[in-house]
Amino acid sequence: MKKIPRQPMPKQPPEERIKNFNEVALGYTEELAVKEAERCLQCPRPFCVDGCPVKVKIPEFIKLVKERKFSEAAKKIKEDNVLPAICGRVCPQEEQCEKKCVLGIKGEPVAIGRLERFVADWEAEHGEIEKPEMPEKKGIKVAVVGSGPAGLTCAGDLAKMGYDVTIFEALHKPGGVLIYGIPEFRLPKHIVEREVDYLRLLGVEIKVDVVVGKSITLYELFDMGYKAIFLGLGAGLPKFLGIPGENLLGIYSANEFLTRTNLMKAYLFPEYDTPIKVGKRVAVIGGGNVAMDAVRSALRHGAEEAHIIYRRSRAEMPARLEEIENAEEEGVIFNFLVNPKRFIGDENGWVKGIELVKMELGEPDESGRRRPVPIPGSEFIFEVDTVVIAIGQTANPVLLDVTPEIKRNRWGYIEADYETGKTSMKGVFAGGDIVTGEATVIEAMGFGRRAAKAIDEYLRTGKW
């Protein structure tokens, strides 16, 4: 049999796409999808499934694609993953399902993520999204705080079990990082909106503009008759470097830069009211997905040069490979093994330079990656006019500070049971980034799903 190569996904050409915020990857056609599906060996012991945090029935859905039963393929995926259009786009597949695919041992793994995306998009396009069968209502109220992937999944599962679910979201739009963080060119917002609409179809009520802990407390939610609460707060507090000059004008946290861009649509200013300042030479500090999203957004905002400043080397960058490659194609300049020491401002308080020190890689640290150590005397000045700091997030304490019963670990994250999401406060469950620290969309979803099961059990048995 002739070996079929892994089918590439059509993309907008780099010189085009850096001028717009439209999606970069265009998705498989039916022909490409079927061809890619034919590569799957239908392993009787499918290792790919082990790599997926929610155990999508990968060979089964791929077989249905091969048979052109796209609608059934979608249903098959949705048995385990309620947000396939999103996961197909943003899962780090090379670390998860595709990493374990047997075809990957000698050649290239099956493009599971691309197929998943294809199936979900096909279903949406062909209007075959079925109105879900509505279960009998139990008349029991459950509150979900936060509408990121953890909260959305938990709410969806509980609604399908017949609970009356209300989501409370602090921002004016539901979706969490999917809406305010991940850019349009990687995850079009209409896809997130579609998934949120599906939840509404399931009877989930979504209340935006409610900051739980400020507008309303957990105690009041219990008083209002909610019998259990799920916290999917995310890791929403931006980290700064803590070096001199960090509050100069033109220095953004990635959260602010991306929120202005995505949630507030600053790229459409002045049609939209929120402005953003992007200079000619932009430096983004960090090497993860967030840094890639920021640096690629900067290019689209019109930066002439967009730089990544990362203290380790390319091999250690935590960003998804696909996104690093996209960034490279688009002309992002990578500066490895350098670390900022201070920011330098001009007479009006605008940032004009970063003092960087060169680094070398030493012994591996607790994360297993080689620890970067500064080379004394190697400092130099790097000229910039805009800086984005993308070195990670930690737990936002707004709700937890007024709810001392909920135990936190030493990093400020909620201490919750991995299997059930149970916290130290009776009736309160938690999951997603607020428990694990920054992780992935699919892990947050998996957590939301396990918590929904545990909430159901708690509400049925009363056992804590």
Place this chain on the structure above:
Amino acid sequence: MFKILERETLAEHINKFVVEAPLIAKKALPGQFVILRLHEKGERIPITICETDPEKGTITLVVQEVGKTTYELGTYQAGDEIADIIGPLGKPAEIEKVGTVVAIGGGVGTAIVYPEAKAFKEKGNYVISIIGFRSKRFVILEEEMRKVSDELYVTTDDGSYGMKGFVSDKLKELIEEGRKIDLVIAIGPAIMMKVVSDLTRPYGIKTIVSLNSIMVDGTGMCGACRVEVGGKTRFACVDGPEFDGHQVDFDLLIKRLAMYKEEERIALERYLKERGKA
């Protein structure tokens, strides 16, 4: 959607809105603010909660027209709706019995200091209020302030009403007269709060200011609102907005407030031009 029930023009370019927001009305304490967004294309801006009526479920906002969003809000009438109002945000003011409190409001800052003056009065403090405006036609909330103050002084920059001069001039007079002052609350333009803080520092009079830094989410998520207090970076939206004025780096605040000057000009001009056409 949040419905405007009443709207009143208090002075040139300063409007008062009574808005239906029952959840916020129940919770808000003096010193706290909301973030609002007028419509789908709108910006998120912070506005202090001037008064609440928990029974009726309403909050009162007093807003000065300074740029695109506030000018646009100025066209909203009773019956119109604001897309989003989020709050109450920020830490409530610390209201204690300390003795004599001087409450200073500069311009629209008067609306922000008003609920605090009222709360300090209710706690049994002796409240001296000083409110200052550019000119007579900008004076707001004089009667309201008088009701909650033991003494009230009005200043105008041009002398068209009350005492000619700045609020800080009046404060200086009081200090130099040897009045015993236990606490100063100063709310207004950054430069006014800076001058007041510089004035009270040598006398060791505790001075609280409310920082009006640029905000986006208002919940500690973005860091747009960062200010330096006592050499440390703080987020005005969650750690404040009130801080010890003697510790605040006002020069940094003033610079950061001007970060989008160019864009703000473009947005306002574009808006006023469109409005002219309509």
